[in-house]
Structures are given as structure tokens and as C-alpha cells.
Amino acid sequence: MSEEIKTENTVENKQDEVQKKNITVFGKETEFDGELEFSDNLVITGKFKGRINATGELEIDKTAICDVDSIKVNSVVISGKVKGNIEAKERVEMCSGSQVTGDVLTGRIRIADNVDFEGQVSMLEKEPEVDLFSVASDEYKQALIVKSDLPH
Numbered sequence: 001m002s003e004e005i006k007t008e009n010t011v012e013n014k015q016d017e018v019q020k021k022n023i024t025v026f027g028k029e030t031e032f033d034g035e036l037e038f039s040d041n042l043v044i045t046g047k048f049k050g051r052i053n054a055t056g057e058l059e060i061d062k063t064a065i066c067d068v069d070s071i072k073v074n075s076v077v078i079s080g081k082v083k084g085n086i087e088a089k090e091r092v093e094m095c096s097g098s099q100v101t102g103d104v105l106t107g108r109i110r111i112a113d114n115v116d117f118e119g120q121v122s123m124l125e126k127e128p129e130v131d132l133f134s135v136a137s138d139e140y141k142q143a144l145i146v147k148s149d150l151p152h
Helices: 002-020 137-143
Strands: 023-026 031-036 041-044 047-053 057-060 065-078 081-094 099-101 104-111 116-118 121-123
Touching: none
Parallel strands: 023 041, 031 047, 041 057, 047 065, 057 065, 065 081, 081 099, 081 104, 099 116, 104 121
Antiparallel strands: none
């Protein structure tokens, strides 16, 4: 029973963490030119020009226009227009009607129907969960074997 309680508490704690994150919204009338850094959630509904370097979640609304040098975030959902390269550790989602021009580097990607996308997609590979300096080189090499190379 104690294990079940711990699991339930862990789930509740994760939900609390998600709910505690602040959401900042740049309104439709907002025009921002510069560099943004944030660790919570940001929603852009106006115009943004510059660079975004953050550990949080980003949403680019259907009314947003972003002309960026680069976007580096944990994840991004795009419904508006983005011109520039995007790097998202977790995921990139391009919603129907969005326009994206630039290269994408991410762990996961979803591109809906009716998306105007011009660029290249590169996938991040998960690093082995091994401390490089605490294992023998043969063991580390085994950790690097691609799963698709293994017999099914």
C-alpha cells in the first residue's frame, strides 16, 4: 500500500508543479524587439523580433508574427508565423494554418495538415543514461548501439 500512496503523491506533485508555472502572454498589440529568456510558459499573440533562449514552454498564437534569429526552448506549439531556426529539447508542434520558415532541431515533431513549412528537420537523439566517466569504454559503446540495430 505504501508504494501506491507514493505513486499517487508523485503524480499529484507533478500536476502541482505544472499548475504552479506562470504563464506570460504578449498581447496582440505587443511588439517586442530583443532577446527573451524565461523558465515558465510564454504565449506570444503579437509581434516578436529577436532571439528566444529559454527553458520553458512557448506557444505562438495564430495571430503572432515572429522573425527570430533563433528559438531555443523546451517545447513550442506554433499556430502563427515564424521565420527563423527552432531548437526544442522536447517537441515542436506546427498546427494547421501555421507558417514556418527555418530549420528545426527537436526530440519530437508533429506537423498538422495545412502547414506551410520550409526548412529541414533534424531529430535530437536521446543520450544514453550512462555517466561517461564512470564506465569502461566497451560498456559505453554498448550503450550507444542504436535500438534499430538490435535483432527484433
